[in-house]
Amino acid sequence: MKITPIKNKKFGGVVTNVKLKNISEVECSEIKEAFLKLGFLLFPRQFLTEEENIHFGERFGTLEFGAQSFANQKKNEDGTYGEILGQNIQRMRTNLGNEYWHTDSTYRPISSKCAILSAVKVTQKGGETELADMRSGYADLKESIKNRISDLSAYHSNLYSQANDLGDFPPAEINSFNYHGEASLRPLVKIHPETGIKNLFIGRHAFGIPGLSRKESRELLNSLLAFVVSDKTRVFKHKWEVGDTLIWDNRRLLHRAKPYDYSIPRALIGTRVAGEVESELAYYPSDPEAQSGRDALKSELALLRQEAGGKKFGGSTVSTSSIPVNLSDGSVIY
Numbered sequence: 001m002k003i004t005p006i007k008n009k010k011f012g013g014v015v016t017n018v019k020l021k022n023i024s025e026v027e028c029s030e031i032k033e034a035f036l037k038l039g040f041l042l043f044p045r046q047f048l049t050e051e052e053n054i055h056f057g058e059r060f061g062t063l064e065f066g067a068q069s070f071a072n073q074k075k076n077e078d079g080t081y082g083e084i085l086g087q088n089i090q091r092m093r094t095n096l097g098n099e100y101w102h103t104d105s106t107y108r109p110i111s112s113k114c115a116i117l118s119a120v121k122v123t124q125k126g127g128e129t130e131l132a133d134m135r136s137g138y139a140d141l142k143e144s145i146k147n148r149i150s151d152l153s154a155y156h157s158n159l160y161s162q163a164n165d166l167g168d169f170p171p172a173e174i175n176s177f178n179y180h181g182e183a184s185l186r187p188l189v190k191i192h193p194e195t196g197i198k199n200l201f202i203g204r205h206a207f208g209i210p211g212l213s214r215k216e217s218r219e220l221l222n223s224l225l226a227f228v229v230s231d232k233t234r235v236f237k238h239k240w241e242v243g244d245t246l247i248w249d250n251r252r253l254l255h256r257a258k259p260y261d262y263s264i265p266r267a268l269i270g271t272r273v274a275g276e277v278e279s280e281l282a283y284y285p286s287d288p289e290a291q292s293g294r295d296a297l298k299s300e301l302a303l304l305r306q307e308a309g310g311k312k313f314g315g316s317t318v319s320t321s322s323i324p325v326n327l328s329d330g331s332v333i334y
Contacts, residue, residue: 126260
C-alpha cells in the first residue's frame with residue numbers, strides 16, 4: 001500500500017496498491033492514521049459494492065446510514081437506476097443544497113465523524129466533489145480573529161440552510177433525518193477529538209451566533225467561510241472516475257458538490273459514520289437547552305420567508321473568491 005500526500009495542498013492523500021474490499025488490520029490501521037493526518041483519502045478504482053462500502057465505513061465506527069444512493073435517478077428495488085428525477089421533488093432540492101460548502105450532520109444532535117462516497121455513474125462535465133481544510137484555515141487566521149471567535153458558537157440547522165441558500169422551506173417533521181425542526185449549538189472553533197488540533201467548524205448550516213446581532217453573525221460566518229476557501233492550498237477538487245472511493249473527516253473538512261447537467265445520470269453510493277457522543281453531541285431534543293435552538297430557528301426562518309422574495313430553487317454555489325469582508329468592528333479577516 002502506498003499513501004501519497006496531494007501535491008501543493010495542505011491536506012489530503014491518494015492511496016494506491018490496496019484493495020479496500022479485503023484490507024488487513026495492519027492496512028486499516030495505516031489508513032486510519034493517514035486519515036487523521038491528512039483529512040481525506042482518495043482510493044482510485046476500487047469498484048466497491050454497496051456491501052463493501054458499508055463494511056469499509058464500519059471500520060471507522062457506528063453508521064448513520066450505509067450505502068445510500070446519491071443519484072439524480074430513481075433507484076429500483078433490484079438495484080438498477082430508472083427515471084431521471086426532477087428538481088421539483090424535495091430529494092433533489094436537498095441535493096442542490098449540497099452544492100454549498102458544509103460539513104455533514106452538524107444539524108443533528110450528534111454530528112458526523114466521517115463520510116464515504118463511491119462512484120457508480122459519473123458525468124464528463126461537472127459533478128466534482130470539492131473539499132476544504134478548516135484546520136489550516138484556522139491556523140492561518142490572524143491572532144486577533146482567533147481571540148475574537150474563541151468562545152463563540154453558532155446554531156446549525158438544515159431547515160435554515162435550505163431556506164437561506166435556495167429559498168426552499170420544507171416542512172419540519174419530528175422524525176425527519178434532515179428537517180426535524182431542531183437547531184444544534186456548536187462552537188466556531190473545534191478541538192479535534194483525536195488529534196487535539198484546533199480547526200474552524202462552520203459551513204452553510206451555521207447561523208445565529210448568540211451575543212451577536214443577526215447582521216454581525218452573518219458577516220462573521222460568511223467571512224470565515226470565504227477565508228477558508230480563498231487559498232488554493234486549502235481546497236481540493238476531485239473529478240470522479242467510476243470506481244473511485246473517497247473518505248473525509250467531517251470534524252475537520254468542508255465539502256460540496258459541483259453543479260452538473262441534471263438530465264445526465266450521475267450516481268454515488270454514500271455511507272456516513274456517526275461521531276462519538278463524547279465529542280460530537282450538542283444536546284438532545286429532550287434537553288432543556290434545545291428550546292433556545294428551536295426559538296432561534298423559528299425566528300430566523302420567519303425572517304428568511306420575508307426575504308425570500310424572488311428566490312427560486314436552483315443549483316448555485318458559494319463563491320470561492322478571495323475578496324476580503326469587513327467585519328462589524330472594522331477589522332478584516334485577511
